[in-house]
Amino acid sequence: MRADPAASVLEGVRVLEVGGEIGAWCGKLLGDMGADVVKIEPPSGDPMRGYEPFYQNEPGPDRSLFFWHYNTSKRGITLDLAKDRGREVFKRLASTADVLVDGSPPGYLASLGLGYSDVSGMSPAIVMVSMTPFGQDGPYSNYAATDLTAMAFGGPVWSSGYDDHTIPPVRGGGNQAYHTVCHYAVIGVMIALIHRQFTGVGQFIDANMHASLNVSTEGGSYGWLVAKQTVQRQTGRHASVVPTSQGQFLCKDGRYINAGMAARTEAQWEVMLEWLREEGLIEMLGEYVKFPDRAAVRRGDRYAREQSRRVASAVQQLAAKNDAHDLFIKAQELDFQWGVINAPEDVLADPHFQARGFPTEVEHPELGKSFIYAGAPYKLPESPWSIQRRAPLLGEHNEQIYLGEMGMSRDEVAGLKADGMI
């Protein structure tokens, strides 16, 4: 039977999400594409509800902005999986599920009798994905991890930091370890759902965060795998075997621009010279005005080194005379691959992101307000991305799901509540 063409991609796909932070982004990506994601939290709430920052700086289970962002488009119920009756309820829910998103430690659900072999007994075509720091078994699978330690062990940290190696290397900000394993988890879920469309068969997906980061370091990994060469970190540019010239420049307004990409063609080099001439900076190049010979640059010969040093000084002067955003626009109009180094919030008022509809308003009826959230990573015009609703309040959908959808009686739900089961 064909679905309504106007439906969201995953409309009608029931997803259960258990476990904490590691899998929340995966559930959100599925929910924002229309899946019915039911987040199952312990009665005390997901620990993420205690993460800063809080709305108006007041802590509270429904006030974590971190929780808000990572749990849009989900419904939320509470359930104690550690108790027998909680497990019985979970099994009934699992029998209605297409996908189980599991962010709990390896073996945890299996130890409760809720592992893949158990849930696939209840819902034979279920697709289950487990996201863990090191995979389901094998070396380190019981080691504790956070975003920081994952980024360190998995490779990204080695490549990030400053020219001065007495300064520690840097973890790229923003929870990228969790994002990366979740991206792979969603890829796995979608492959499995497509396989299920063709064959009717479900499966289990073991998503390893350490492995996900290890294959996400560009030349870090394959520089060694292929050539046995080790990249070294540099300030604000690619870690490299051979040092490269300065890429970031401080502008008049105190912001930075990335101007690391030099002229790629002779015609573009002429444009650069003309620009420096207009700005009265051409004499800074002295006699070093020949189009840079790529081979010489790679060899790092004396002329090439001196030329790139002089070009960098001239660009630094150019930056000092201009605000970063103005310089970005001017450079791009001349076809240079330069970019302003924005703070995250700078994109919200930017005409390009506005034209693409990136800032997304989400209503919070409980506060009588709406807020601007991060928007879509991709938009499928025939099957729209949307934030279906703000993150669930703690236990917000207990009644809707236990009473309305599972057909429990009011007494039964009250009993579960009284026993601390939900």
Added chain:
Amino acid sequence: MQKSRQKNDNRVFSEPCAALSPIRICDFTGQLAGAGATKILATFGAQVIRVEDRGREGRWDIFRGSWPYVDDRRGIELGGAYNNHNVEKLGVTLDMRKPGAKDILAELISISDVVTENFSKGVLVRWGFSYEEMTKIKPDIIYVSNCGFGHVGPYSEFKTWGPIVQAVSGLTFQSGLPDMPPAGYGFSYMDHTGAYLMAIAILMAVYHRNRTGVGQWVDMSCTDGAAALNGPALLDFTANGVPSRRPGSPHSNRSIYPSMAPHGIYRCKGEDRWVAIAVRNDDDWAAMCEVIGMADLASDSRLANVEGRFEHYDEIDGRIEEWTSTRTPMEVMEAMQRRGVPSAAVQRPEDRTDHDLNTLSWGLFPEVYHPEMGQVRVDGSPIKLSQTPAVVERGAPTLGQHNDEIFGDLLGMGCETVRALSARGVI
């Protein structure tokens, strides 16, 4: 799923039971943000037909022939990054400037499920293959373009690469130490992540087409994808009015969301050796103090909670580094992990690929066979699907390696026509 070399060398198409074997992709992607997406789909069995420019020997893709190299040889078939990002794909050549090329491309599109590219805006339109035109050839075609700023919007003509996407989106800014320039990510994080998001978008569109019979054009902007990763910082600004540009921020080796302290990267014994330690809570704090044998810290009431530890951060960091700087990263990691405290060595590439027990037992960096480069290790799959595992055995295609199979057999042109087209430089 271990297969004999013999079988591997002869295999052109994927295993019939691979998850995505019914899907054919006419693939113009290159570099990493595009090629990395179709690579993943190819390893799960999609028939990815990479179309390369005959006229310029595939130099649409700057990774063809570029670093790293297996030996002293150089050339367009010898680029290690290209091999890494194009395993399990088929390769054909086409010179779009030559008469007849457009007809061949139209035929290929007519039997494809998906067309993918990450060119600058407008390339396919110039060839006469806008989305609208492609739907005339194949009404339910899925077209996914992945461009730095997308094909719509004021910056859509701008030129980008990974670091520019990271800069403009706000990602670069979030990575660094106080009173220092941004450190950024040190590689094109958004080429990897852009590829992952592109793979998701392709799969979503295929799932939708399978359900509804309707194709579509997905106009991806890699910068949108990057900005979508900044959620908590954006909300802190829009809901609380707290800007990211503030004194002391960013300090990305620390953890503000959620607040943990101490939390950082500490010097170890040896040159440029480091270890990460993350104290999540008061239990971790007590355990860590015991591991480093500093009972005075554990009993210091100023440091009993995370607020206090934030106030005395530098003092604590100094004490931790006293201890770590006489030990190797792995020694620190093992000692901390025995007590359940998250800690990990800052691994060098060699540590991760050749000595890491987890990546080795997972089989994360398999060897593929490339006709010119020989046996080469590549980035493998970090996800294991129990019924339909990834297969990573065949290296990237050489230029036109599969012209006979695709043009001759699949499109039914036959041997003579293929030879003639090749002689005229069309393919």
